[in-house]
Amino acid sequence: MLHEHRVLTTHQIAEMAWPSVRAANLRLLRLYQWRVIDRFQPFVTYGTAPMHYVLDVAGAALLAREDGLELRDLEYRHDRAIGIAYSLHLAHTVGTNGFFSALVARSIHPGPSGRLVVWWSETRCAKHFGDIVRPDAYGLWHASGSPRTALEWFLEFDFGTERPDRLGRKLAAYAKLATSTGITTPVLVWVPTTRRETSVRRALASALANLDDPSLVPAATSSADFTGGRDNDPTAARWQPLDIRQPSLRRLRLAELSNVWPYLPAVGSSPSDPALAGGSDPARGLHPPSPLPPRPSDRRPSR
Incomplete structure (x- = not known):
């Protein structure tokens, strides 16, 4: 999903696949530590923005291997994936x-x-x-x-x-x-x-x-x-x-x-x-x- 949609927030991920935000956060933390996914938190003037997640290097390699592709076939680059944090x-x-x-x-x-x-x-x-x-x-x-x-x-x-x-x-x-x-x-x-x-x-x-x-x-x-x-x-x-x-x-x-x-x-x-x-x-x-x-x-x- 992260590869297809580029970026998803904690709420969106929990809404799609977990019974609660807490359950999602526990798993997302592990995936982040394993470099399956990466994350950033945009600056907002008021309040706190939710955590935003993108695909990381290990996750991209897993996706490619699952479908018998090379990593280059996904057109994946980590700098481009995390770069959406600064996109207009x-x-x-x-x-x-x-x-x-x-x-x-x-x-x-x-x-x-x-x-x-x-x-x-x-x-x-x-x-x-x-x-x-x-x-x-x-x-x-x-x-x-x-x-x-x-x-x-x-x-x-x-x-x-x-x-x-x-x-x-x-x-x-x-x-x-x-x-x-x-x-x-x-x-x-x-x-x-x-x-x-x-x-x-x-x-x-x-x-x-x-x-x-x-x-x-x-x-x-x-x-x-x-x-x-x-x-x-x-x-x-x-x-x-x-x-x-x-x-x-x-x-x-x-x-x-x-x-x-x-x-x-x-x-x-x-x-x-x-x-x-x-x-x-x-x-x-x-x-x-x-x-x-x-x-x-x-x-x-x-x-």
């Missing part, structure tokens, strides 16, 4: 990964409403689509119930640092990607505040109106403070589809968005284009890790 994009990367860890938490929650089947990081998306558009992530969510529905999407995690019209111009690139691949994939835009969401929706609506075929880019928006900051569950009824023909104020759950765009093709348990899935070979590096942690029964060594 650190907060954006951590925010996007927080969206991801929240989906994992909902997937393993007792009585889940669905599960996250596939998740590609910004880096992996750039390798596959970067010549046209650079999404912050790609996700595939399977909703529970009968009939079970699946929704795949690209994520635009807006941190409020770029002008809304620039965000709107990205829709033309997504339309080009849909035309090139023959696959229509919704775009979910996550913004920090409802006020910001209002201005972003205006820019997105204007951009959609200028497309030859707006149906190539189904879009929906939500804001982090929509529920008053109490719950950042991405699967909750917080998504507002963007339809310039039939504006609606109703907020939908993540699983319900597939009903808004009935013309979307059915998706299975993998990305629509199998050729994009990648594999463990030197040309592609590691395949995308399963977003969900192994079950307890899978962790026990064989006898």
